Amino acid sequence: xxxxxxxxxxxxxxxxxxxxxxxxxxxxxxxxxxxxxxxxxxxxxxxxxxxxxxxxxxxxxxxxxxxxxxxxxxxxxxxxxxxxxxxxxxxxxxxxxxxxxxxxxxxxxxxxxxxxxxxxxxxxxxxxxxxxxxxxxxxxxxxxxxxxxxxxxxxxxxxxxxxxxxxxxxxxxxxxxxxxxxxxxxxxxxxxxxxxxxxxxxxxxxxxxxxxxxxxxxxxx
Numbered sequence: 001x002x003x004x005x006x007x008x009x010x011x012x013x014x015x016x017x018x019x020x021x022x023x024x025x026x027x028x029x030x031x032x033x034x035x036x037x038x039x040x041x042x043x044x045x046x047x048x049x050x051x052x053x054x055x056x057x058x059x060x061x062x063x064x065x066x067x068x069x070x071x072x073x074x075x076x077x078x079x080x081x082x083x084x085x086x087x088x089x090x091x092x093x094x095x096x097x098x099x100x101x102x103x104x105x106x107x108x109x110x111x112x113x114x115x116x117x118x119x120x121x122x123x124x125x126x127x128x129x130x131x132x133x134x135x136x137x138x139x140x141x142x143x144x145x146x147x148x149x150x151x152x153x154x155x156x157x158x159x160x161x162x163x164x165x166x167x168x169x170x171x172x173x174x175x176x177x178x179x180x181x182x183x184x185x186x187x188x189x190x191x192x193x194x195x196x197x198x199x200x201x202x203x204x205x206x207x208x209x210x211x212x213x214x215x216x217x218x219x220x221x
Contacts, residue, residue, distance in 0.1 A: 003152045004160035004200045007208040008184040010145035016181035018142045029175050030129050035122030041130050042118035046072040048109040070109050073206040083206035090193045092203045126152050144216040155200045
């Protein structure tokens with residue numbers, strides 16, 4: 001089990017664009033609430049597509065049981081593990097950190113997009129906040145801004161919900177004073193679809209990142 005966590009992403013107002021100033025103001029907001037900067041963090045997501053072969057089927061089409069996309073998530077809090085998400089099959093699998101290299105050698109899936117989520121971590125009482133940007137690997141182009149809110153005392157998603165809601169309300173009120181062109185939103189992941197229990201785990205975080213990625217891509221569309 002792990003502490004309960006919410007993942008939020010920045011939703012800009014219509015016509016507004018992302019910029020580093022918004023990220024800086026969000027970090028400033030964490031400090032104004034009493035947060036103490038506690039180092040950096042980085043989580044990576046790799047979107048992989050199957051390598052097409054004639055043997056896969058007529059015309060090179062994928063058989064229906066072969067996932068058309070595999071999402072790989074490398075979490076900052078557990079560098080020794082790698083999580084693979086098959087969204088169409090509603091599966092989240094835990095593997096060794098060497099898993100991506102094994103997939104490359106087997107020539108089964110190939111990385112299509114690689115994104116890094118990275119920024120600063122803040123300690124705030126029983127909470128831990130991680131605020132950072134989303135950008136393509138080895139690029140400074142910002143694709144999004146995200147925030148993790150972790151509540152140390154509880155691992156139950158349901159029992160921590162009211163506390164998370166209260167904290168998020170306080171956060172939104174504080175951030176609203178800065179009159180930024182947008183707001184953070186929390187889109188709940190359907191953990192039950194992935195057969196994940198009420199007790200929070202690293203698999204829950206991986207699924208939340210997959211949900212967040214969908215939202216960020218929808219904002220850009």
